Amino acid sequence: MTDTDAVDILLVEDNPQDAELTIRALKKHNLANRLITVEDGAQALDFIFCRGKYATRELSHSPKVVLLDLKLPKVSGLEVLRALKQDERTRSIPVVVVTSSREDPDIKTAYSLGANSYVVKPVDFDAFAESVSSLGLYWLLVNQPPK
Helix, strand or coil: CCCCCCCCCEEECCHHHHHHHHHHHHHHHCCCEEEEEEEEHHHHHHHCCCHHHHCCCCCCCCCCCEEEECCCCCHHHHHHHHHHHHHHCCCCCEEEEEEECHHHHHHHHHHHHCEEEECCCCCCHHHHHHHHHHHHHHHHHHCCCCC
């Protein structure tokens, strides 16, 4: 098993500051030990579907949750979400959209594509850290995924 096989959280975030804040919030509750971050939608799809530099990864070792920004370079977050939920092998991976978009069409589209949750990034760091920590605690410790 490679390091990229043992992943609990896949963080898909192109903004380095938001990624760092998310990682810090997860570390605060010891939830970042098995986390990988990718910076665009193409990298996310490569990771999830074991392509490109992740070709040696086992598809059967899916992340427990994907934290997905919508506004991504190369491939949008909505396209990543669509690809994940259309493929039978990855459909059951929980996807939490964590984005700055409060646009109703984005929210509706994300849920219609199969998002499990939609969280708008708070501007305040403490509120953001609390939101991310709660997400991590729920999806890693409380939620019971299918076997």
